[in-house]
Amino acid sequence: MPYSFKDDPDLFSRQQVQQFTGVPDDVLQFWLKQGLLRPVEASSRKHRRFMPEQLQLAVILNELRSLGANVGVLRKFSDMFHGGRELLRLAASRAMEKPDGQNGLDLRAIVALASSFVSNDRGLKVNGRLPPKMSRAQIIESHREFWGELCSESLIIEIAGELSDYEISALSVWADIQDIDQGADNCAWLFWIEPTGEPRLASGVVNEFALRGHRHPRSAFYIGISECLGEITTKLKNHDAANRRAEAADRPPVHGSST
Numbered sequence: 001m002p003y004s005f006k007d008d009p010d011l012f013s014r015q016q017v018q019q020f021t022g023v024p025d026d027v028l029q030f031w032l033k034q035g036l037l038r039p040v041e042a043s044s045r046k047h048r049r050f051m052p053e054q055l056q057l058a059v060i061l062n063e064l065r066s067l068g069a070n071v072g073v074l075r076k077f078s079d080m081f082h083g084g085r086e087l088l089r090l091a092a093s094r095a096m097e098k099p100d101g102q103n104g105l106d107l108r109a110i111v112a113l114a115s116s117f118v119s120n121d122r123g124l125k126v127n128g129r130l131p132p133k134m135s136r137a138q139i140i141e142s143h144r145e146f147w148g149e150l151c152s153e154s155l156i157i158e159i160a161g162e163l164s165d166y167e168i169s170a171l172s173v174w175a176d177i178q179d180i181d182q183g184a185d186n187c188a189w190l191f192w193i194e195p196t197g198e199p200r201l202a203s204g205v206v207n208e209f210a211l212r213g214h215r216h217p218r219s220a221f222y223i224g225i226s227e228c229l230g231e232i233t234t235k236l237k238n239h240d241a242a243n244r245r246a247e248a249a250d251r252p253p254v255h256g257s258s259t
Contacts (some may be wrong), residue, residue, distance in 0.1 A: 010243060011040060011049035020235050021058045027065075028058070034071060036061060036078040049102050052236050057081050058175060059232045060223065064191070076199040077191060084170030091159055098152045098177075106156060107175040109147045111203075114168045116143065148168035169201040175205055176225055180233055185226045192220035 017037075020026050031037045032048075037058060039048035060081075069077075091105055116139050123130060134142075140157060147156060163171065174189045190246050196241045 002106050007232075010052060010240060012052065012055060014039075014048060014050070017050055017055055017058060020055050020239075021062065021232060023058050023062050031058070031061065031074075033074065035073075036074055038082060052240075053085065054175075055232055055236065056229055059229060060225075063223055063228045064221055067223075069221055073191075073193065073221070076193060080166070080170045080199050080201065081173055083167070084172075085173045087167060087171055088174055091155070095152060095155055098155055106147055107171060107178055108210075109143065109156050110163075111168060111172050111175050112146070113140065113143050113156060114171075116161040117160060118165065118168065165200070166198060169199070172201055172203045179228065180226060180229045185230070187225045189225050190220045191221045191223065 011021070014025075014032075017023070018028055028037065032039070037050070037054050039050050039054070043255075057078065061078065064074055064077060088105070088107075091110075106187060117136065120131075120134055120139060123133070129236055144153070147153060173189075176184075176189070179187055188204055190204075191199065193199050
C-alpha cells in the first residue's frame, strides 16, 4: 500500500501529547530537553506543537523505558525514527519527479527488496539455510509480484539498492507503523545496539519472530508493536475523524479529547 504524507496534518499541544499518550509530563519535558521528541518549528513566542507521529514515538519510547532502556537507548531509537522520516521525505520528493510515482511509495516493497539485496550480497542464511547466490535481476523478479500496481517499480529498485543496514531498519519502523495504521495486529520488533554503537531493528511477526541473518545480541528489547501502538492509533484516528466532522459542519475543531 503506498505511503503518502498529509498536506496539512493536525498538530497537538504538549498537554494533548500527555493526555493522548499517558506519558507523565515531567518525562515529556525531559525527552524534549534531550531532543528525543521534536516539535514543529515555531517562533519563541508560540507554544510548541507536535505532529501525530510524535505521539506514536512517545508511546514507543515509553514502552522501551518500561523495559529498562536507558536514555542512550531511547536516543538511538529516536534518531532512527527521525532518520526514517527524513528518508521518507526525500523518497517522496523523488517519487513526485516520476510519471508513475505520483501515487506514493510502497515502503514494504522497498524494505523487502533492500533486505534481500543485503542478504544475497553477504551470503546470509534464510530460515537456517544458505540460499544460492542470485543476480540482482533475479532478486527483483522474485519480488515484483508483491509490488503495488500504482507504485513506481524504478523507484523501488533505485531506493532499495541505495539503502544501508541502518537505513533499512529506519524504513522498517515506518513500514510497520503504516501497517498498524491500516489495521495489522501481528507486528513485533527486536531493537538492540551493536558493539559498534550502531542501533539495529529486526521486524517480524508475533509468535514467529526470529533474528535471521544476525548474530544474536546479548540483550535486545522486544516490542509487540501492534499492541504498543494500537490504542494511540485508534485515538489519533478518532481525533482526526472528529475534526473532519467539525470541519464539515463548519464548527471549531476538537481539542484535548483522547477518546
